Amino acid sequence: MDLYREEILEHWQNPSNFGKFDDADLVINQVNPLCGDKVTFFFKFSQKHLRGGVRASSREHLGGDLSDVMIDDVSFTGSGCAISVASSSMLSEYMKGKKVSSLSKLTGDKVLGLIGGPVTPARLKCAFLPLEVIRKLKDNI
């Protein structure tokens, strides 16, 4: 099947950035209730005022121009199907060094481009699981 190219399976078996940061600035959980995929993303931001070892999930911790916030490092954990894990892995690579403001413009088509292949309609939700995380990102910093 075209969907299960070697690259996808490779990312599923050995996902990039798989693990947990204890000192993350922001933690975002996302689930796909339909199939039971669960993913947790851990973000570290570049701006110093966002750091401090606490989850910066409330706006009162923050200040300055949020559009400048850059993702310094990212990791994820969870369990899921090959498509959602591979997509999470590929997107975690893509996110590093990107500004939150530019990531929030990421479209589904672009994600499919990154994955590099057609995804059957029933599986789009799996492919877009990390995209849902990115969409939450802006609202949470």
Next chain:
Amino acid sequence: MNVSNIRKDFPILSRKINGKPLVYLDSAATSQKPRQVIDAIKTHLETSNANVHRGIHTLTVEATEAYDKARKKIADFVGVKDSSEIIFVRNTSEAINLVAYSWGRLNIGKGDEIVLTIAEHHSNIVPWQQLATENGAVLKFVPIENGELDIKAFERALTKKTKLVTFAHVSNILGTIFPVEKLVKLVRDQRPEIRIFIDGAQAVPHMKVDIPKIGCDFYAFSGHKMLGPSGIGVLWGRRKILGKMPPFLFGGDMISTVKVDESEWAELPLKFEAGTPNIEGAIGLGAAVDYLKEIGMENVRKHEVELTKYALDELAKIPEVTIYGPLNSVIARSPSTSLRTTKQSKKRSLRYPRDDNRAGVISFNIGSIPAHDVATIMDSEGVEIRSGFNCAEPLADFLGTGPLARASFYIYNDKSDVDRLILGLRKVQEVFGRVGKWDGRRKNKNNNLQTHHPTLLHT
């Protein structure tokens, strides 16, 4: 029972999926419909369509007769003599909600206990969970042991505070046929006033069910899983209990008189059937019952037992396959055909799936390949199976399995469908390469049946 003749009655079975002949192995989700059911609905709509229980013209009389006749057929099918105890609802979920709202909110209060099993479908958990949240009642879940209900724990769960006991007749994941008569007796022996609700959604389509013989107080099932259309289901309740229950929905058809400031309710069953009902749905379900009676439910069951046994044997030939459900304590034949090891494996005994108390439902995993990917690849081969939590997430959590793949059978499936299932699984293994043959030596501590992708353990 002639499956090839039966197959001719199901128009959908001649279609192709992704260029391959359809193999439909998801009847536990919904069944396919024979031409006889489709025609009954079509004929009604083309010749006798009108509203029921209203007016006196010819069409409304014909429609009412057909609707009431369907109710009688369905009552007879499940051994119920008084057809006014058969309430038409949309599905099993609605039947459970009806009882939870109408009976539950009157009879279950703070500190009262509802006993159910961890293997329940979401539809037999969430309405009670909601009731418990509102009224301060307590839910007690009876665990599953080796795919079967832990009877001792069930007995222990019954206390002076128990108001309701509810369980599935057949598990939609494990395929286990629970010993419903025995469970009812255990409850009655303890305290006869405890009410018992049985979710029969996975039982009535597949075996002879005699509701009065079981001895419960409520029983529910869905039409769409038994060859009928969707949007029609049945709640059965004891007349004495139903009679005391307030209506769940209010409006037309459920009243006897209406004044501006008060109304009186209609007799059973109409008290619980507000508004224009699903008339063609009931007629379609009546036709489905005719079709199943013609085959004979004993034959349906016999066919599914044989097919399930064949499928379990064939699945056992793939070493990476883990099967869930009832297990037999049998000394190992040879390690190469072993299905799984359990706690008992440490004692050098292996367990094999039981097929005598199992319906035609097989949940499984293959190596560490996620169930959804299994189902996607199977679909590309024309084989339609279910994957995910299959509406029983608490059970998946309890077993520690994560999402599962599920194949389920019905009267139109035969051994060639099982062979296509196996071929499909070989294809899945081929696509996933060595991962598909990963032998799962790493075990999840919480569950002795399950293997996990080493990189994807929950953190």
